[in-house]
Amino acid sequence: MSILVIGGTGFIGLRVIRLLAERGEEIVCMDINPAAARFDDLGKQVRVIRGDVTQFDDVAAVTTETKPSRVLNLSYHLGDHPPHVATKLNIIGMDNCFEAARLCGVNRVVYASSLAVSGQQKHFGDRPVTEEDYQYGDYQYAQHKRFNEFQAADYNRKYGMTITGVRPANVTGPDKVRGSVDHVNCVTQPARGKPISFPFADAMRCPIHVDDIAEVFVRVLLKDKPAHSIYNSGGQPISLGALADIVRGYLPDAQISFDKQTGGKESSGNYLIDNRRLVEEFGVQYRPYTERVLQIINEVRAQEGLPPVKA
Ligand SMILES: NC(=O)c1ccc[n+]([C@@H]2O[C@H](COP(=O)([O-])OP(=O)(O)OC[C@H]3O[C@@H](n4cnc5c(N)ncnc54)[C@H](O)[C@@H]3O)[C@@H](O)[C@H]2O)c1
Structure with a gap:
């Protein structure tokens, strides 16, 4: 099947694309920095194009042309940035992916949330945090991820889409x-x-190794109807x-x-993380x-x- 990966030349994305290619998928990667990774050895299985996720026309054009069965959005600003800059990529960019998928009839979208949504561990004492726990993440990156989760749920509720988030822990590599x-x-x-x-x-x-989180994204992305809309990776x-x-x-x-x-x-x-959803449904083992x-x-x-x- 054809899969659109946005932000695919980044740290996690380049590994996800290689794992998808190993499984025989055809991948179109859109990134604002297309030269950051090379997939020449994968031939026609991977096509990399330059595009800006903050521009709805770019996202709509690649989604219309690719007609993907699934979209994965990994583009994001990690860290703290000027509010307008961060909002454009983290909030508008994410919404552009959801909306372009909806308009093009792509029901399956996966995106990266983060353990940051949960905030500090002290709010939960010495127990692992689940996906249902209250979210205390209060700085820019955490708040943007919280809004992304809300927005995904809103699309799922209003349009019957299956948009799924993964909350990676501290990815290492x-x-x-x-x-x-x-x-x-x-x-x-x-x-x-x-x-x-x-x-x-x-x-x-x-910490969770980047090869492990890439495998998590692939398994969640390739499943038609995951049981949940959000999964903790744990680590x-x-x-x-x-x-x-x-x-x-x-x-x-x-x-x-x-x-x-x-x-x-x-x-x-947050460092104590309950990832039973992911382990039980997808059989992941790090x-x-x-x-x-x-x-x-x-x-x-x-x-x-x-x-x-x-x-
Ligand atoms: N790395 C971690 O520890 C970690 C932990 C939790 C969540 N996440 C989330 O996982 C996702 C991927 O993280 P990563 O570590 O691979 O980040 P990264 O910065 O390495 O990759 C992001 C990619 O997005 C691309 N991008 C940036 N702006 C763009 C734009 N306007 N249009 C198109 N592409 C654009 C970048 O060029 C880059 O290739 C992010 O959503 C991040 O918040 C990462």
């Missing part, structure tokens, strides 16, 4: 440069032989201090330091996080021309 990066730098900088320092050893994160709850210990296990000379041992946990975002840390270390070392480290 060797080439992650936007969004939450402290847990990434805690691995990649020592892998390069560089020192790295963080404010708090007890700051909590919930591995871990403190930066414990992550540093894993890294030191592979790289004994790693220079990772913390200003303070405590003080970061209470201000940590590779052990320690193996992913080693994978990232060796990918970075290969880029730097350094020898791999062994498990």
Whole structure:
């Protein structure tokens, strides 16, 4: 089938496209930065075009021409941006995808929400957060994701569409440069032989490897009628201090330091996440996080021309 991936040359998107191609799908990727990833080895299975999701005409044109059976939107501003700039991409861009799909008769749309919608873990105590819990995310990125979820539900309710959101946790991988990066730098900088320092050893994160989240997006996208409209990805709850210990296990000379041992946990975002919906319906199983840390270390070392480290 033909699948339209918007924002497909980004960190997650380029992996999603490769997994879809492995499953024999035909993919059209629209991105404002089409040269950021190359799919030449996949031949005619992947077509990359330049387009701006904030321009309804661009989205409508590619949707009309492609006649996709599914649309995946991964384009977004990660981090904090001027309000007008962020609204154009995060709110208008997302709505352009939903509306163009509706007008072109594409019932299946998948989009990326985020664990950020839930806000800080302290609101929930020491229990995992479900998709039904109240959302406390209060900064720009979180509020925009919350509105995206509302908008998707509104389209589903009013037009009978099947728009599904995935809330990735803290995605990690060797080439992650936007969004939450402290847990990434805690691995990649020592892998390069560089020192790295963080404010708090007890700051909590919930990393999930980019290959795992790409597989999640593919499974959700390829299902005709998922049981739910929103899914938590979940991941591995871990403190930066414990992550540093894993890294030191592979790289004994790693220079990772913390200003303070405590003080970061209470201000940590949501890190205990209930992903039973996803696991039970889609059978996803993530590779052990320690193996992913080693994978990232060796990918970075290969880029730097350094020898791999062994498990
Ligand atoms: N990476 C994470 O840790 C993480 C965690 C939770 C949720 N998410 C969500 O997953 C999605 C993908 O994240 P990512 O890490 O791959 O981000 P990314 O920034 O690497 O990729 C986003 C892509 O969107 C494209 N894009 C930006 N503006 C565009 C525009 N106007 N028109 C068309 N394309 C445009 C970019 O060129 C880029 O290729 C985002 O919605 C993000 O909020 C990511």
